[in-house]
Amino acid sequence: MRSKMQHTSIACAACRSQAKSLFNALNNGQLTNISESKSCTVYRKGQILFHEGTRPLGVFCINQGKVKIYKLGYDGKEQITTIAREGGLLGYKALIAEDTYSVSAETLEDCTICFLPKSSFLQTLQESSSFNERIMKQVCHELGVMTENLTNQAQRPVRERLAITLLKLRDTYGLDAHEDGPIEINLTRDDLANMVGTATETLIRLLHEFKKDEYITTKGRKIRIEDPTGLSQAANLY
Amino acid sequence: MRSKMQHTSIACAACRSQAKSLFNALNNGQLTNISESKSCTVYRKGQILFHEGTRPLGVFCINQGKVKIYKLGYDGKEQITTIAREGGLLGYKALIAEDTYSVSAETLEDCTICFLPKSSFLQTLQESSSFNERIMKQVCHELGVMTENLTNQAQRPVRERLAITLLKLRDTYGLDAHEDGPIEINLTRDDLANMVGTATETLIRLLHEFKKDEYITTKGRKIRIEDPTGLSQAANLY
DNA sequence: CGAAAGATTGACTGAGTTCAACTGAAGTGG
DNA sequence: CCACTTCAGTTGAACTCAGTCAATCTTTCG
Numbered sequence: 001m002r003s004k005m006q007h008t009s010i011a012c013a014a015c016r017s018q019a020k021s022l023f024n025a026l027n028n029g030q031l032t033n034i035s036e037s038k039s040c041t042v043y044r045k046g047q048i049l050f051h052e053g054t055r056p057l058g059v060f061c062i063n064q065g066k067v068k069i070y071k072l073g074y075d076g077k078e079q080i081t082t083i084a085r086e087g088g089l090l091g092y093k094a095l096i097a098e099d100t101y102s103v104s105a106e107t108l109e110d111c112t113i114c115f116l117p118k119s120s121f122l123q124t125l126q127e128s129s130s131f132n133e134r135i136m137k138q139v140c141h142e143l144g145v146m147t148e149n150l151t152n153q154a155q156r157p158v159r160e161r162l163a164i165t166l167l168k169l170r171d172t173y174g175l176d177a178h179e180d181g182p183i184e185i186n187l188t189r190d191d192l193a194n195m196v197g198t199a200t201e202t203l204i205r206l207l208h209e210f211k212k213d214e215y216i217t218t219k220g221r222k223i224r225i226e227d228p229t230g231l232s233q234a235a236n237l238y
Numbered sequence: 239m240r241s242k243m244q245h246t247s248i249a250c251a252a253c254r255s256q257a258k259s260l261f262n263a264l265n266n267g268q269l270t271n272i273s274e275s276k277s278c279t280v281y282r283k284g285q286i287l288f289h290e291g292t293r294p295l296g297v298f299c300i301n302q303g304k305v306k307i308y309k310l311g312y313d314g315k316e317q318i319t320t321i322a323r324e325g326g327l328l329g330y331k332a333l334i335a336e337d338t339y340s341v342s343a344e345t346l347e348d349c350t351i352c353f354l355p356k357s358s359f360l361q362t363l364q365e366s367s368s369f370n371e372r373i374m375k376q377v378c379h380e381l382g383v384m385t386e387n388l389t390n391q392a393q394r395p396v397r398e399r400l401a402i403t404l405l406k407l408r409d410t411y412g413l414d415a416h417e418d419g420p421i422e423i424n425l426t427r428d429d430l431a432n433m434v435g436t437a438t439e440t441l442i443r444l445l446h447e448f449k450k451d452e453y454i455t456t457k458g459r460k461i462r463i464e465d466p467t468g469l470s471q472a473a474n475l476y
Numbered sequence: 477c478g479a480a481a482g483a484t485t486g487a488c489t490g491a492g493t494t495c496a497a498c499t500g501a502a503g504t505g506g
Numbered sequence: 507c508c509a510c511t512t513c514a515g516t517t518g519a520a521c522t523c524a525g526t527c528a529a530t531c532t533t534t535c536g
Contacts, residue, residue, distance in 0.1 A: 477536105479536090480533100481533085481535100482531105482533075482534090483531080483532070484530080485528105485529085487526105487528090488525105488526085488528105489524105490522105490523105490525085490526095491524090491525090492521105492523090492524100493520105493522080493523090494520085494522095495520085495521095496517105496520105497517085498515105498517080498518100499515080499516070500515075501514080502511100503512080504509105504511080505509095505511100506507105506509090506510100
């Protein structure tokens with residue numbers, strides 16, 4: 001048997017995700033540079049891109065598929081901070097800060113993901129002030145979001161947190177193959193619980209409530225959001 | 239009666255906090271530029287530097303005193319994310335991201351704080367690549383820390399979170415006038431509870447436990463850390 | 477000195493966790 | 507293609523950590 005990974009080749013300029021990614025701050029020449037120094041790999045579902053605590057050697061850019069970003073608690077429980085999708089850039093914060101990874105990344109489905117080595121990334125960061133600005137803005141913005149997440153985690157009951165999480169997942173699972181029909185979330189109950197920060201059993205019971213209230217429907221593991229407005233109310237957003 | 243604020247004048251180069259601040263990435267000329275465009279104000283205890291949701295007009299640099307940074311939950315409960323001290327730079331993230339403030343800032347004691355207008359800050363950010371790098375690194379690092387905070391908040395019991403918070407507060411309240419004697423934390427129980435993310439009563443009961451275990455002593459509101467090692471154990475840090 | 481704010485203690489309550497058992501779906505290999 | 511294993515999902519019941527409410531005490535400060 002060969003390795004579970006296969007290599008393939010994709011030009012950044014031809015990448016459907018490029019427009020949505022942080023690389024959209026680059027001009028054609030810079031994009032070509034990056035395109036030439038990167039390598040592209042097909043991962044199977046469940047593979048680890050990088051482990052918390054290790055040193056980054058470069059950055060990952062998702063061409064296709066979803067990736068779960070999480071941190072391990074002291075008893076091994078996963079705290080999922082994001083589900084990254086096409087166009088997502090991973091691992092650049094640890095690289096820039098010269099830290100070890102503060103989180104781990106694992107593919108949630110079969111993925112095509114490009115790897116850009118440290119030197120190329122940092123060089124681009126230095127040479128393109130528009131890219132630099134783009135990253136800087138993004139990171140500063142994310143800090144505001146994280147502060148809100150922390151506050152929610154600390155102050156809101158599980159029910160509200162779940163409603164908020166489901167609404168946010170619309171962005172992650174939206175606009176894919178289906179055009180504007182209702183969005184289906186495809187995560188294990190465990191993963192969803194680890195996003196919300198609760199026990200799996202509690203999560204299931206609350207999903208049941210939301211079904212009864214007709215905010216969502218479920219088909220097996222898939223969750224379909226039927227009534228975003230209802231969910232917003234359940235989320236108790238001001 | 240006059241305003242509660244008084245103005246004063248301090249040169250950045252002469253600022254005792256400068257070496258510890260993000261501005262230490264600037265050369266003398268750049269520092270002088272900043273020094274000339276800033277204004278310096280004495281605030282009384284309990285004054286608000288900026289409000290969550292408003293637009294930043296510049297950045298604040300703490301010359302003297304402590305400032306509480308917090309976000310309001312939907313029922314008005316404060317979630318304190320940091321206590322900033324001398325040398326701390328406030329409000330630059332919202333400025334850079336072109337967001338409104340995601341948090342509010344309030345002085346915890348009488349403070350001397352400088353204000354640098356938006357244009358000067360952004361100009362310096364553009365002109366000094368070392369300053370830019372310094373900020374970028376800082377922000378990227380902070381995101382890792384926030385992820386850890388979130389995970390702790392979601393997964394750890396209050397007791398451990400309190401122990402962690404007390405240990406972190408050593409950095410905030412350390413090395414001030416007292417040289418290396420045990421550190422005294424001077425916060426209201428409410429503020430401490432809002433840092434830990436718990437109810438005031440719960441906080442008080444746990445402080446009581448920690449006193450019984452001889453990790454800390456208290457004199458009125460002041461908390462003195464007597465046994466950091468014991469606290470580390472209580473924090474259950476791996 | 478009296479008012480107001482902060483700190484403390486006790487009793488009660490309940491949201492959410494944990495444990496345990498069971499069901500159903502999805503592979504996997506013979 | 508079926509039996510078997512395994513993993514994900516679900517449900518019930520007991521328990522517990524932590525929040526809330528209420529009363530009291532203490533400190534601070536005009």
